[in-house]
Amino acid sequence: MHILVVEDDTRVADFLERGLKAEGYKVRVARDGISGLEAARDLDAMLRELDQRGVILLDLMLPKMTGMEVCQTLRASGVLTPVLMLTALGAVDDRVTGLRTGADDYLVKPFSFEELLARIEALLRRSRDQRAPANRKLKAGGVELDRTTMRVSRDGEEVVLTARELALLELFLSSPGRVLSRERILSNVWGVDEDPLTNVVDVYVRRLRAKIDPPNAPSFLTTVRGLGYRLEPDPAKVPLGA
DSSP: OEEEEEOSOHHHHHHHHHHHHHTTOEEEEEOSHHHHHHHHHHHHHHHHHHTOOEEEEEESSOSSSOHHHHHHHHHHTTOOSOEEEEESOOOHHHHHHHHHTTOSEEEESSOOHHHHHHHHHHHHHHHHHHTOGGGGEEEETTEEEETTTTEEEETTEEEOOOHHHHHHHHHHHHSTTOEEOHHHHIIIIIOTTSOTTOOHHHHHHHHHHHHHSOTTSOOSEEEETTTEEEEOSOGGGSOTTO
């Protein structure tokens, strides 16, 4: 079983790492939000490939990127690994906000190590359902992405995409109907080090449209002026030129 600890407090992180390793878990530690985001993506990809289970322990108050932002970004990009949010904030509103961003559970500091273990075990049991075959296929209209094989089809016909185009399509299919800003797309698909002024997002959206859009019909990917792009689950309802 794999545990990713995203915690900037060295004392807390070391305590969790030692304790969880003593319980037989394989543990990795990230010290800020950005490195935690990348480590979480790597963990989720590995768990999918090996068909194993794991949990992300995510502190709320992190440097560079907050735990809320990390969790929201992970869920928007299709990461399914369970997230247990750790925080010193115990107000109901804070817990509700954390859960709404995609966290699976919430534990307020200070907490007992036994309770932490119990929460982790519960999430590991539930993660079997989260990784059911139905969640491995993303669909919108006539477009389907099989996350197991990373194959794409449109109306039953296979579509060949590059690795970057696959990552872009997976992001859109994970959030059908939602507007995704260019900044969010850039961060999720290209990483935080990419120049925010680049037009690479627009270039790849045009490439993706050319491959997945039905002929002589509105695009699956619509432009929302001033905001970004949105994947339309039913492009037939979108006026031509949108």
